[in-house]
Amino acid sequence: xxxxxxxxxxxxxxxxxxxxxxxxxxxxxxxxxxxxxxxxxxxxxxxxxxxxxxxxxxxxxxxxxxxxxxxxxxxxxxxxxxxxxxxxxxxxxxxxxxxxxxxxxxxxxxxxxxxxxxxxxxxxxxxxxxxxxxxxxxxxxxxxxxxxxxxxxxxxxxxxxxxxxxxxxxxxxxxxxxxxxxxxxxxxxxxxxxxxxxxxxxxxxxxxxxxxxxxxxxxxxxxxxxxxxxxxxxxxxxxxxxxxxxxxxxxxxxxxxxxxxxxxxxxxxxxxxxxxxxxxxxxxxxxxxxxxxxxxxxxxxxxxxxxxxxxxxxxxxxxxxxxxxxxxxxx
Amino acid sequence: xxxxxxxxxxxxxxxxxxxxxxxxxxxxxxxxxxxxxxxxxxxxxxxxxxxxxxxxxxxxxxxxxxxxxxxxxxxxxxxxxxxxxxxxxxxxxxxxxxxxxxxxxxxxxxxxxxxxxxxxxxxxxxxxxxxxxxxxxxxxxxxxxxxxxxxxxxxxxxxxxxxxxxxxxxxxxxxxxxxxxxxxxxxxxxxxxxxxxxxxxxxxxxxxxxxxxxxxxxxxxxxxxxxxxxxxxxxxxxxxxxxxxxxxxxxxxxxxxxxxxxxxxxxxxxxxxxxxxxxxxxxxxxxxxxxxxxxxxxxxxxxxxxxxxxxxxxxxxxxxxxxxxxxxxxxxxxxxxxxxxxxxxxxxx
Numbered sequence: 072x073x074x075x076x077x078x079x080x081x082x083x084x085x086x087x088x089x090x091x092x093x094x095x096x097x098x099x100x101x102x103x104x105x106x107x108x109x110x111x112x113x114x115x116x117x118x119x120x121x122x123x124x125x126x127x128x129x130x131x132x133x134x135x136x137x138x139x140x141x142x143x144x145x146x147x148x149x150x151x152x153x154x155x156x157x158x159x160x161x162x163x164x165x166x167x168x169x170x171x172x173x174x175x176x177x178x179x180x181x182x183x184x185x186x187x188x189x190x191x192x193x194x195x196x197x198x199x200x201x202x203x204x205x206x207x208x209x210x211x212x213x214x215x216x217x218x219x220x221x222x223x224x225x226x227x228x229x230x231x232x233x234x235x236x237x238x239x240x241x242x243x244x245x246x247x248x249x250x251x252x253x254x255x256x257x258x259x260x261x262x263x264x265x266x267x268x269x270x271x272x273x274x275x276x277x278x279x280x281x282x283x284x285x286x287x288x289x290x291x292x293x294x295x296x297x298x299x300x301x302x303x304x305x306x307x308x309x310x311x312x313x314x315x316x317x318x319x320x321x322x323x324x325x326x327x328x329x330x331x332x333x334x335x336x337x338x339x340x341x342x343x344x345x346x347x348x349x350x351x352x353x354x355x356x357x358x359x360x361x362x363x364x365x366x367x368x369x370x371x372x373x374x375x376x377x378x379x380x381x382x383x384x385x386x387x388x389x390x391x392x393x394x395x396x397x398x399x400x401x402x
Numbered sequence: 403x404x405x406x407x408x409x410x411x412x413x414x415x416x417x418x419x420x421x422x423x424x425x426x427x428x429x430x431x432x433x434x435x436x437x438x439x440x441x442x443x444x445x446x447x448x449x450x451x452x453x454x455x456x457x458x459x460x461x462x463x464x465x466x467x468x469x470x471x472x473x474x475x476x477x478x479x480x481x482x483x484x485x486x487x488x489x490x491x492x493x494x495x496x497x498x499x500x501x502x503x504x505x506x507x508x509x510x511x512x513x514x515x516x517x518x519x520x521x522x523x524x525x526x527x528x529x530x531x532x533x534x535x536x537x538x539x540x541x542x543x544x545x546x547x548x549x550x551x552x553x554x555x556x557x558x559x560x561x562x563x564x565x566x567x568x569x570x571x572x573x574x575x576x577x578x579x580x581x582x583x584x585x586x587x588x589x590x591x592x593x594x595x596x597x598x599x600x601x602x603x604x605x606x607x608x609x610x611x612x613x614x615x616x617x618x619x620x621x622x623x624x625x626x627x628x629x630x631x632x633x634x635x636x637x638x639x640x641x642x643x644x645x646x647x648x649x650x651x652x653x654x655x656x657x658x659x660x661x662x663x664x665x666x667x668x669x670x671x672x673x674x675x676x677x678x679x680x681x682x683x684x685x686x687x688x689x690x691x692x693x694x695x696x697x698x699x700x701x702x703x704x705x706x707x708x709x710x711x712x713x714x715x716x717x718x719x720x721x722x723x724x725x726x727x728x729x730x731x732x733x734x735x736x737x738x739x740x741x742x743x744x745x746x747x748x749x750x751x
Contacts, residue, residue, distance in 0.1 A: 092695065240437060
């Protein structure tokens, strides 16, 4: 029953301020600047105080964690528009209470400018100001309207300053798992194409990143060709079929034909893309993502297996291709 | 004459040997394809101002120099994830959010084995340029190999995002919200889950002219009243690109670990199983977004899902069968005045 009463008495019954916004004159971490907080009062009731609580989390009923580095203890209310006649009743590092003689709200859209606010220093996360209006003059009692505004500090150079994010990537016929050694061979001869056998070869790549967004590797380049004659690639994972024109790759161990290895490395986040991780099934679509990690991933080594099949009437020539593996971060 | 003949023969032999060896030398002398780069750069630049920054590239190969060509290309999204779709074609049309015209950087660089190089780059926004998000990608390509049937080359990409402050058009719409499972393109929203739910997700459509990175929380409540709070609904600070329907996924319960990548300490997170009991769960989403000086927008949503593990389904089935059996017995006793067939009739004395 107590829980039910608490839920009923929670902010759900109040209205949300509308057209809420925060303008920070400087978004440099740690800078002393002015903030302009704007919102529209929604309830036609007498208001005697406005409570501004600065927290990482915007949700009013969650515990408030003060944004690192923020200091509003020297804030000065330098300008107010709309609902006016407020003065600062109290202030701490992350809390300001504005007070006035309770009077009916007549100017819905209002703004309050505070000088001498020291910006937070943590560029990796946004912060919020939780707003509440009260009939009392000291921000106690039942709240009338509520809502949050969001802000974030950014440096002129880069947001991610704590640990420089990096993406490590290497490709060769053979590579070590940490990319510090490769056999420096970047091409493979596959031999003589015939209609009754499958030509196979393999290459390796290793990748790792400490960026929170992870990585993606795409395979780019045309399928094998000789002049205008192209060996088609399956656009869906397909078994190797000698006697048909087919150029495909995958990133797992296969038995038909026997080629390739499963990914090596303990980091579970980094995986081959679904279409390229089916044993004995091959595919090649230029631009496809062939391996990815959705978040931080230490080094992982992938072995790419290549198969080529040819029909009897395939035009004679030297068939070749260059596959450009592109590793990128994710957004 | 004899001497001249022998000189010609020797010269021809050298030429033939050189011709035979040259392709192999060219191929083996190709660039290294092992590099370390910065995957992402973020800037905020006011119109009429510029930013000078550096790109640090490392050649990880201990023997071969790394020869890279640098190109700026535009990119967009592939799907509802965070993988960039690079527009690599030389004749690719410039996007409306392209940063290409404003970026200056070297066209090529050679880096000695096992060493780094720092390149200067500049982003300059012209005076009077409109506010919004602009982004492009720097592609570092190692030289392609010569010879063989399959040649290999490696490229790295740095994504560059720039915010131009001012009044912008921000418009996010909640498309989906709920429990989520699977990975890659097989991941999907679920209403009934037999495995312990570990991820909550929401999909937002961005119809504005800025990239958006929402913040907020998800509150989960079981049918018995137990509450779970996800207080960071965008832990990777992911972005919804312009025009994208982006799915943001968050772990219900997180496990964090410190990791070391080539001497750089970093923090990794992974989802672990929350202590859920079987039953119906209600999830409430409350997210905020808005650029500096623009309105803070709020999106709320509610979703429901069932967690019904197989052991629970089996248990409920057995219990229901037992109840059905006893109900059947009672019905028979009431209807016919005797128990069911498996119950022996009482002996008369």
